[in-house]
Structure formats: structure tokens, C-alpha cells
Amino acid sequence: MTLAFNAGDQGILPDRLIHALADSGAIPAAQSFVPGQVQPASLDLRLGTVAYRVRASFLPGPGTSVEKRIDELKLHQIDLRDGAVLETGCVYIVPLMESLALPPEIAASANPKSSTGRLDVFTRVIADGTRGFDRIEAGYHGPLYAEISPRTFPVLVRTGSRLSQIRFRHGAATLDAAALRNLHAAERLVDDDHADVSEGIAVGVDLSGFDSLIGYRAKRHTGLIDVDQRAAYDVAEFWEPLPAQKNKLILDPDEFYILASKEAVQVPPNYAAEMVPFDPLVGEFRVHYAGFFDPGFGYAGAGGKGARAVLEVRSREVPFILEHGQIVGRLIYERMLARPDQLYGEGIGSNYQAQSLKLSKHFKA
Numbered sequence: 001m002t003l004a005f006n007a008g009d010q011g012i013l014p015d016r017l018i019h020a021l022a023d024s025g026a027i028p029a030a031q032s033f034v035p036g037q038v039q040p041a042s043l044d045l046r047l048g049t050v051a052y053r054v055r056a057s058f059l060p061g062p063g064t065s066v067e068k069r070i071d072e073l074k075l076h077q078i079d080l081r082d083g084a085v086l087e088t089g090c091v092y093i094v095p096l097m098e099s100l101a102l103p104p105e106i107a108a109s110a111n112p113k114s115s116t117g118r119l120d121v122f123t124r125v126i127a128d129g130t131r132g133f134d135r136i137e138a139g140y141h142g143p144l145y146a147e148i149s150p151r152t153f154p155v156l157v158r159t160g161s162r163l164s165q166i167r168f169r170h171g172a173a174t175l176d177a178a179a180l181r182n183l184h185a186a187e188r189l190v191d192d193d194h195a196d197v198s199e200g201i202a203v204g205v206d207l208s209g210f211d212s213l214i215g216y217r218a219k220r221h222t223g224l225i226d227v228d229q230r231a232a233y234d235v236a237e238f239w240e241p242l243p244a245q246k247n248k249l250i251l252d253p254d255e256f257y258i259l260a261s262k263e264a265v266q267v268p269p270n271y272a273a274e275m276v277p278f279d280p281l282v283g284e285f286r287v288h289y290a291g292f293f294d295p296g297f298g299y300a301g302a303g304g305k306g307a308r309a310v311l312e313v314r315s316r317e318v319p320f321i322l323e324h325g326q327i328v329g330r331l332i333y334e335r336m337l338a339r340p341d342q343l344y345g346e347g348i349g350s351n352y353q354a355q356s357l358k359l360s361k362h363f364k365a
Helices: 015-023 066-073 177-187
Strands: 043-046 050-054 074-079 084-086 091-101 106-112 121-127 141-150 155-157 162-170 201-204 213-218 239-243 248-251 256-265 271-277 285-287 307-315 320-323 327-335
Touching (some): 015 162, 043 091, 050 066, 066 074, 066 141, 091 121, 106 121, 121 162, 141 162, 201 256, 248 256, 271 285, 307 327
Antiparallel strands (some): 043 162, 050 074, 050 091, 084 155, 091 141, 106 162, 213 256, 248 320, 256 307, 285 307
16 A cells, blocks of 8 residues: 545554555664554554663753763663663663654654553653654654653563554644534443533543452562563562542552543544543642553444543652542544554454453453
């Protein structure tokens, strides 16, 4: 398939157009894509062969390369080819296998993969000359880098590990309030008759309990987690279960929690979604490191009946009381340029279809 866009085309590129973009030379890679790397509306990015531990997080800024900033800030270099442990509290920069040579009409944005966020591994993508993380301007030509900072668990990574994902966008794809209301009326995007759909679907936190459990709090001083292992670790060694308690939860400073949304949401096949913060001024916490929701997430026609959004919550400097139903984020919907060939779901090995409260794929059921 060749890439050809009309002036009025606006939307997120689906899987087959991501393949076409790569075939056109716009996504040079050190190695060919591996099975499952292209998702319905995104591409997984792979770690390269080396990681640099640096003194601090940074943005290169206009006219400056990431490589130059690494040379100024690196403390030491780590070979990833046979695997290496990234320690908590440290900042690492890893050149990615994939780089970009985007056409002038294609921009991109990145996010941690769901499983990365659920491990409290703070991950952002950086490009040369950028003023912001996870945003790549249309027409960008250059390398990509991952900034990685494990916050709770030390992690074992290696060349080819996939911690981040990238979406490609042609034009302005976000639905305005009127279009979102129309879509909700047609598809019932959320299982709440009184849902606020004015500026994205408002998402609240569920503290009523799932089988008497409202979530998990990460333990301190655990063993390491191999990010490429699946169902390999006992939950009790890494997580403390949180029983339901009067529809409230006190977030302790600098602790990490896995909770779930009160609403079950779905993403129809011709749309993609992204979780964004509701308002940074409403509480002393950060919610949802990993924000991409693929076409078909929770969708009845893709084997789902609506799914809860898992909320990765990290508290800040002071204790904060979280109340049942408190709005913590908004789900923003965007148009796809075309329906993906494959939708999010069990058929393509998706881990979180029809989920309620669920830890990352690394832990035993």
C-alpha cells in the first residue's frame, strides 16, 4: 500500500498505514519489525543496544540534539544486548531502534505502554530539538530516545524491549464537544446515563470495591521485574491488596497505587482515545502514566462489553483523601483515518480487554 492523503483527511493512522509509512522509508529501524509490534493504532518502540545513566532528566530544546545533551550529562554507559538492570531513582536515556523521517503532513505522539505504566516505570520519548516530551512535530527527521526512570521496582530490560508506543496523525483528529456527544449517542461510549461528555469522557475512580478489593499498593524493597516476562511473578511479593473501606482512600506520600475507573468505557473501531489529566489543581496526585486506548478497547463487537480504565496513581508530597467517583481524568477521542485491520482484543493478544481491576501482564493471575 502506498501513502496518499487528501487535504481533508484527518485522523490517526491505523495498522496498515503504519506498515505503509514504514515501507515508504518514514520509520527507519535497526531491525525489521517483529510480530505484534504494530498495534491497531500505534507502533511499539524498541530499546537499542545501550543505555546512558544521566544526572537528570532534560529536554534538548531548539537546535540541540539529544546526543549532545547525553555527552554533557552522562554518568556511565550500560550495554543492553545481554540485559541490564535499571535501578529505581535513576534516570536513563536509551536510543531506540526506530527513528523517523516523517512526511511534512504527518506528526506523532508517544506514550508508555500499559504494562510499563502499571510497573510505575516513568517513560517518555524525546526527539532532537524538541521543547516537550512525547510530541514529535510533523516532518521530523531524526533519532528517537526513551527516557526511563523506574520509580518503584527495579526492572530488567534488554535490546528489543518495548516500553513505549507511538501514534501517527494526519491533521487535527480530536473530536470536538458536539461530535463527541453525537458519537456517545450512537455508540454509548460509557455506561453512565449522566456521563459528562463535554470535553472528553469524564473518568472517576471506583472505591466501592471489586470482590471487596479496591486496588493495590506497591511494596517497597522488592525483587526486580523482567519487563519481557509474562505471568512470572507472585502478586504478594510486589503488591499489598487494598480492601474496600467506606468509599475512601488516603493516598500516602510517594506511594504507587493501581486502582480502576468507576465507568466502563469503549472505543469504537473507527476511533482511538487517550486518557489525559482532568485538572492538575484538584489533588495531590498523578493519574495514568499510560494513556493510549486502541480502537476496539472494551467494544462489544470486538469481544468486550465495556472495560474499566486501570488508573496508575502516584501520590505527591502530602496525604490526600480520594473519594469514590472523584473525577481523575478525561478520555479524549480522535478519529481514525480508516478502520484498523485488527481491533484491540484477545484475538491479537491484547492483555486488558474486558478488564476491571488488573495488574500488569508480568504477574500471575
